[in-house]
Amino acid sequence: MHSTTTRRLTAVVTAAAILVGGLAAAAPARAATVVSTSVPSGTTLQPGDAMTSSNGQFRLVMQGDGNLVEYGVGNVVVWASNTAKYPGAVMDVGTDGVLVLRRGGQLIARWGAGGVVGRDFGVLPDGTLRMRDSAKKTLWTIRSFQDRVTAGNVIQPGTVLRSDAGTSRQFTMQADGNLVQYVDGAATWASNTSGHPGAWAAVQTDGNLVVYGPDRRALWSSRTSRAGAGQLMVQADANVVLYGASDTRVWSTRPVTGMLWPVASTKISGKYGDDRGAGHTPRYHQGTDANVPVGTPVYASGGGTVTQTVANDPSFGNYVVVQYGMTTVLTAHLSVIEVTKGQVVAKSTEIARSGNTGQSTGPHVHVETRVGGTLKDPMTILHFR
Known part of the structure; x- marks a missing residue:
């Protein structure tokens, strides 16, 4: 099912690729080597190797304990293979479109049906893990999700927060500079800051949610700078709510009912x-x-x-x-x-x-x-x- 050819990619690390803070699960056996946003079929990730999304918000780490873990904004765990009892396991990107975890000749886990020519496997800017075929068509995905961002972190262009693994409730920092809430595909709230490509949002420790332009000029804010450090949450009730230091709502995209x-x-x-x-x-x-x-x-x-x-x-x-x-x-x-x-x-x-x-x-x-x-x-x- 898998090519015996193995590739190791040279570390390519940019300042945007590493997020501050410690890992939220068992750390790799050695410092993570960020290999790429995507890797071609035939690639093996060894313990300690990692992949990162192009906006640096999501990292997939082949940990030394055998667990394949995706970390999101603020280094929170958004997905894991739950295979921590297999230290030394590696991840193989198969030429047949299948992704496997193995330790030596022991198969631990696999994703994908196989039977096709695999092209590459990557981490998308919204956190989705994706396998493509030779025609660059998506074969399968693992749609991980992150529903909250704690104070002190930023939301980069292309990042999508979701209330759950579905796509009906999303909060997106768009590439055009607009921060938008979508419910069932329809935009229900927006910061109205389009026209500023490269803009990003910050969940600040003072309690403010701010959209900044590429020149670091504030384009929009929730005006809640006295609320203190809390978190931003995309909720299942189709509301996006900013909580302050006292865990109380200080801002939301729609009126809050009891x-x-x-x-x-x-x-x-x-x-x-x-x-x-x-x-x-x-x-x-x-x-x-x-x-x-x-x-x-x-x-x-x-x-x-x-x-x-x-x-x-x-x-x-x-x-x-x-x-x-x-x-x-x-x-x-x-x-x-x-x-x-x-x-x-x-x-x-x-x-x-x-x-x-x-x-x-x-x-x-x-x-x-x-x-x-x-x-x-x-x-x-x-x-x-």
């Missing part, structure tokens, strides 16, 4: 922070309980993505966690889970039915909210339906 309580009821049987007495772990209640009968519909709180679905947990029984930007909502003690991990939901999506599972003293839904990973009182975040 998040909703998961059940159509205002009955509360246990409040956040209640002392449940000695012997309880944790002793103080970490959520708020909705006193509803078994089988009551449980809904998403807004537009978000399901990050966890767990059955038969000793404490929570059946539970679901949904991510809404910086906020996560956990609903527990469910009788039925009706969504899957990775599913995009809306406020009208029924995600479960209430129950009495796990360490529950009666039918109810336990609701926990976290903002930036910190527990918060659900009643200060969620609004009754």
Whole structure:
């Protein structure tokens, strides 16, 4: 399936090709050698070798631990082969259009169907990993995605942020200088800075989002310089939101509406922070309980993505966690889970039915909210339906 010819490319490193900051996963066995934005078929990447997109925003590293990892803006991991238990593995770009990881004669992973003449494999400026045939036609892609950029990083021309692996919700720093949000292919917001090719955007540590021209002159800003260092997020609710240092929204491409309580009821049987007495772990209640009968519909709180679905947990029984930007909502003690991990939901999506599972003293839904990973009182975040 693979050519026995192996090529190693000489290091070609430019200032734009290296991003500051440490790696977010196990580092290569030696310093990464940036070989190219694309490599021809027959090429082998050895441990420590890397490829980078032409705008320097995405790097694909063949790590010494055997993991093939793509890093995005700010060195966050956006994709990985999850093969870290094979130290010394290499990546082969096959002449048959197949990409493989191997260690000696052992096949570890492969991508592509084969049976064609492969031309090259590359990292695109939007983070997509692509294999092409001899006619320069795309054979297959790995569409990785990055949904957030933390303060102190820039968004270079050609970079595309996505809420998920699909293409329906995107935020793009275009080559013409325009920063544009697309929803289902239609532009829904723009900085109106086209006509300045080479412009780039900065998520600044002062809390400001700024589009700069090639001459470093500010062309547009969110005017939030007092918000402090936070992050920019492309959310599943079709909104792009800038969060400040306190994890609160300071700017967004569309008006922000409140998040909703998961059940159509205002009955509360246990409040956040209640002392449940000695012997309880944790002793103080970490959520708020909705006193509803078994089988009551449980809904998403807004537009978000399901990050966890767990059955038969000793404490929570059946539970679901949904991510809404910086906020996560956990609903527990469910009788039925009706969504899957990775599913995009809306406020009208029924995600479960209430129950009495796990360490529950009666039918109810336990609701926990976290903002930036910190527990918060659900009643200060969620609004009754």
